[in-house]
Amino acid sequence: MSSTDYVSPFDERRRVGEPLAPRPAAIAGLTVALLDINKRQSDVFLDRIEERLRADGARTFRLVKQIFSRAAEPQVIRRIADRGDLAVEGLAD
Amino acid sequence: MSTPASAPSFELPSVLGGSVALADLHAGGAAVLVFVSEECPTSAMTLRRLAPAVEPLRGAGVALVAVFEDPPELAARAARRARFSGTVLSEPAPYEVSRAYGLQTVPTTVLIDRDGAERERVVGWDRERLQELLARAAGGVGAELDVRLDGAAPQLKPGCAAKCAYDADTLALLARAGAQDELEEMFERGWSDGLPVIPPTRDRVEAMLGGLDGRQSLGPVPPAMGEATLERVAACAVLAGCRPEYFPVVVAAVEAVLDPAFNLGGQAVTTQPAGQLIVVNGPVAEAIGLNAGVGALGPGWRANMTIGRALRLVVSLTGGGFPGRLDRSTLGNPGKIGLCVAEDERGSPWEPLHVERGFEAGSSVVTVIGCDAPLSISDHRSRAPEELARVLGWAAAATWSPNWWPLGGTSVFVICPEHAQLFAQAGWSKRRLRNEIFEAVRRPAGELRWGETTPVVQRAADGEPIHKWERPEDIVLIVAGGEAGRYSAVLGPCLGMDAQIVSRRVRWRG
Secondary structure (H helix, E strand, O other): OOOOOEOOOOOHHHHOOOOOOOOOOOOOOOEEEEEEOOOOOHHHHHHHHHHHHHHOOOEEEEEEOOOOOOOOOHHHHHHHHHHOOEEEEEOOO | OOOOOEOOOOEEEEOOOOEEEHHHHHOOOEEEEEEEOOOOHHHHHHHHHHHHHHHHHHHHOEEEEEEEOOOHHHHHHHHHHOOOOOEEEEOOOOOHHHHHOOOOEEOEEEEEEOOOEEEEEEEOEEHHHHHHHHHHHHHOOOOOOOOOOOOOOOOEEOOEEOHHHOOHHHHHHHHHHOOOOHHHHHHHHOOOOOOOOOOOEHHHHHHHHOOOOOOOEEEEEOOOOEEEEHHHHHHHHHHHOOOHHHHHHHHHHHHHHOOHHHOHHHHHHOOOOOEEEEEEEOHHHHHOOOOOOOOOOOOOOHHHHHHHHHHHHHHHHHOOOOEOOOEOOOOOOHHHHOEEEEOOOOOOOOOOHHHHOOOOOOOOEEEEEEEEEEEEEEOOOOOOHHHHHHHHHHHHHHOOOOOOOOOOOOEEEEEOHHHHHHHHHOOOOHHHHHHHHHHHOEEEHHHHOOOOOOHHHHHOOOOOEEEOOOOHHHEEEEEOOOOOOOEEEEEEEOOOOOOOOEEEEOOOOO
16 A cells, blocks of 8 residues: 555644624624725725625724735734724625 | 442543643543544544534533544544544554453444543444434533534434454554645645645655755745745755755745845735746756746756745645635735746856846846736747847737836746847947837827726827836846747736835755
């Protein structure tokens, strides 16, 4: 039988998904961060989401990533964590 | 009622490493042992049909355990194929545990209670009795099992003879027949891009590393940020089919794509078709057999095909940028299997790419560029360099989109030797050709204002000329290809990534 001591190309630590944070039962009274990815029409999507969140009693605040194709800057993530209970990241195109 | 007899205790190797004792298995409340064998179809069916009960039982404190009369690697493979996520143990020959349990047949399912006593056993596949056994296992710990076993035919199926019941000669025959299919296993593990791979055994990976410390890391690979240890990069190079002498080029390419300026994270997840082109310059190319001549963009040359593929495996496996998962490319492109080309420095009339980028001529350098698929440009009739420059440039005019001017990114032109000679005979430098292509391809904004276009076009007056590129430097020129045939090519851009071209020196001792 051939050798079966293989070297994995995977980083197994990274293959275990992060657990989702608990979902709130309702959003009334919560603060929602709306992250604009800085691509065409991201704002159109977030405007509509914002309207609906506010109608349901949530507070909102907006942030914009520097460029859509890179991860959000650490200070943006920190602001979301400091001020927001929830976050919505808006798509585009 | 008589007291049930204690089940024979054991300690067997787990396929996850280490060993597991029977006492550990029933400590939570109960254990259901399913004795199986890799080559027995009834065992496979039973495991597959019991699999949905694993998690509910586990939640109630009942361990559902497969005990294979097989080596760990075969046990792991059979369990994986059955999607069985319970504990998987391996019993080596001469099968003393099976014998102690008096096994004649696999599968045999045995319920062990909290005190380690055998409560019940079912031989073969018997859906109704197994359903009852599982319900009793859950009931014994005060839980209710909310899982119905697959009710499709057959309801009853006899098993196969347990290996512990075989004589030595039959066992020897079985061992030969059961040798595992390594290539299929690579697919099952997900260690592939869809094509067969070379299994990355430790010996092969060590040979690939060539004495380098496999623990050394080149950094986290986007998008999932798996750590690119040299060992993992070497595993990808083995999987791809590289020879050890290619490894310095693979390492340099990985180093290059991990430069933040390259924005691999954006490239790896985009809906665009872009992949990563590797251009190799310098003496290493010829020394390891990289092709810069006929058929330079592939296929046919092991070094080209496997180096490009190794990089893509690092991105998609170690980095997690696998198509359809984190890689969201709408169509993809065949170049994403891997695309590696050497520049034909001897056939080129110009300074090679790495020299343009500031490296000395004799150095070996890898340059990575985010690129779309190659588009062939045929021209066998142009006699003036201006004519040919226009043909090449206008072929690129529709890349990305016919109306997306200026591109805001890079076009890579692979100039074939006959085209390069025409420019050389006219005394054109690379800079001259770049400028001529740049100047040749422009259109009035008014002609570009349909479908999707750029803000530059939207702002411009109708008659204002718009260039296809923002600047001549966005046109990258390399020379490669067969000596006969006037076919050059242009590779479209990867846009919106703020992605720079990155070069890295190859650490290679020629």
